Amino acid sequence: GQQLNQSPQSMFIQEGEDVSMNCTSSSIFNTWLWYKQDPGEGPVLLIALYKAGELTSNGRLTAQFGITRKDSFLNISASIPSDVGIYFCAGQLTTDSWGKFQFGAGTQVVVTP
């Protein structure tokens, strides 16, 4: 079953605002991934995190691997209309084989002009 809690479920923001979302769990993860999915498409990898405390940026996106290894957050700065989509976190449990990921429920981001 799903072991990740992703929040918020949805966000309605104005263009130019910053966006923040996170995933938490009671379990320990050794890898965190953040994806964006557009309607009818497969997810596209945004950021991969491999070490506790790691902070990684990809353009206007910044993600961090929590120190406790039980959480991760994704920030989007200065949002633009093309940031619209569903963002998923994915984590690999330390007890799972390499490549097997648990997915969060997703955060729907809507950007208004």
Add this chain to the structure above:
Amino acid sequence: GAVVSQHPSWVICKSGTSVKIECRSLDFQATTMFWYRQFPKQSLMLMATSNEGSKATYEQGVEKDKFLINHASLTLSTLTVTSAHPEDSSFYICSAQAPDHRDRSLNYGYTFGSGTRLTVV
């Protein structure tokens, strides 16, 4: 780099028939491929892990006789939905893992196909 091609992108079939979905890694060899299922407005649920040259590992609750997986080469995995029923209608997505998955370049991380929308009528 790291392109995963999934085909078909959508398919409509009659109840009781079988449907095959292909997942190909175009520019890298994928020793492992994963098959996911996604219901509308829901998250991705892992169905099975496909390893080249060996039997697939299915997640709890997934019927292996209904969802047949074949990973005959390092670039191709197929998912066959046998005797499809309307409740099998869903968005099926594959992902492929390159051996150098630790490469910090995003192009060789965990790459997903574009998905297959299956509708069983």
